[in-house]
Amino acid sequence: MRAFVHGLVGVIAFLCGSLLHAVELIGEPQTRTTANTATIQWRTDVECGTRLQFGLNPAALDRKAEGAVTRDHTLQLEALTPATTYYFSVGSARAKLATGSFTTAGEAPAAAPQPSLIRRVLNVITPEKKEAPAAVSQQAPPTRQTWGHIDSLQDHFERHGGDFSSKSPDDYAAKAWAFLQRARAENLPMKLDDTDGTLRVFDPAARVFGAYNGAGKTKTFFKPDNPAYWQRQPGRAVKSADLRFPSR
Numbered sequence: 743m744r745a746f747v748h749g750l751v752g753v754i755a756f757l758c759g760s761l762l763h764a765v766e767l768i769g770e771p772q773t774r775t776t777a778n779t780a781t782i783q784w785r786t787d788v789e790c791g792t793r794l795q796f797g798l799n800p801a802a803l804d805r806k807a808e809g810a811v812t813r814d815h816t817l818q819l820e821a822l823t824p825a826t827t828y829y830f831s832v833g834s835a836r837a838k839l840a841t842g843s844f845t846t847a848g849e850a851p852a853a854a855p856q857p858s859l860i861r862r863v864l865n866v867i868t869p870e871k872k873e874a875p876a877a878v879s880q881q882a883p884p885t886r887q888t889w890g891h892i893d894s895l896q897d898h899f900e901r902h903g904g905d906f907s908s909k910s911p912d913d914y915a916a917k918a919w920a921f922l923q924r925a926r927a928e929n930l931p932m933k934l935d936d937t938d939g940t941l942r943v944f945d946p947a948a949r950v951f952g953a954y955n956g957a958g959k960t961k962t963f964f965k966p967d968n969p970a971y972w973q974r975q976p977g978r979a980v981k982s983a984d985l986r987f988p989s990r
Contacts, residue, residue, distance in 0.1 A: 765790045767839040771832050777824040777848035783816045784832050784840065792817060796830035800843070803831060824848025882916035889915045890959035902964035905950075918963035921945075921952050933977030944972040 771784040782794060792809030794817050807817045815832070822828065825848045833839040882888060889895050899911040908914035925932065925943040933942045939956030951971065953961040966972070 765834055765837055765839065767832075771830075771840055771842050773842070773844040775844050775846050777846055778820065778822050780819045780822060780828065780844050780846065781816065782819070782830065782832065782844075783814070785815065786813050786834075786839070789813050790834040790836075793834055794819075794830055794832050796828050798826070798828060800829040800841075803829060822846050882919040885912045885915040888919040888960055890955050890957065890961050898962060898964075902962075905965040906963075914963070915960065918952055918960040921950060921963065922954060922960075925952070929981060931972070932980045933975055934980050935977040937976075940977070942975050942977055944975075946972070 766787045768785040768787055771782055773783075774781045789811050790813075791811050792815040793806065794808070795803035795806045796819065797803040797805050807819060809815060809817050819828075824846050827843055827845045829841070829843045831838050831841045885895070886892060895911045895915060899908065899914045903911070903914045906914065906917050908917060922943060924930070925945070931944045931946065934940075935942070940961065941954045943952045943954070944950070949965050949969075950963075951966050952963045955961050
């Protein structure tokens with residue numbers, strides 16, 4: 743009987759020791775990558791569950807993968823982004839054994855080129871649309887959205903409104919806005935002042951001049967009396983083609 747008890751105690755001690763044994767990692771995790779996949783392998787001293795967490799931020803591994811209970815652990819991650827660094831941790835359901843990182847193969851996506859000053863000014867004045875540039879016949883936005891200084895509108899209307907048979911300050915402001923739309927569509931002469939972003943536009947046939955500030959609002963709109971007025975205006979000459987307008 744005593745021998746049986748001693749044997750039973752030995753079995754219990756062995757089982758408890760096995761259950762309490764901490765899983766240990768043998769070596770370091772190994773990784774192999776392609777542009778869109780990564781294979782991660784590691785080995786433990788005893789059999790345990792296969793668990794891996796990974797993500798783009800080492801402090802927030804928000805994705806996971808799991809496998810069988812084994813000593814030799816292998817997991818393949820798919821649908822990854824090329825040329826991207828991922829961080830991971832490996833272990834079992836009860837313990838994290840190691841951390842690491844890997845970078846997928848391939849080239850990083852090319853950064854989108856920054857728009858030129860010309861493009862930025864024109865985007866503000868007449869935002870680009872995929873289907874077509876704004877049509878001349880399109881209804882103008884409210885005057886406060888097209889005219890730079892509302893306090894100056896009445897004065898400009900009284901001095902220049904008659905040049906365009908405008909019936910009111912709002913009608914005059916709308917025609918100034920429509921002139922820019924036509925200038926873009928018909929490739930009328932334009933000058934861009936790099937010092938303050940002012941875009942100046944001229945129609946030599948109708949002898950119409952308009953200036954638009956960097957915020958996209960009209961500064962002035964009239965018909966110059968002097969034929970040389972346009973030549974004296976500051977700024978560098980630009981063309982509609984240079985502004986990368988959407989196709990009509």
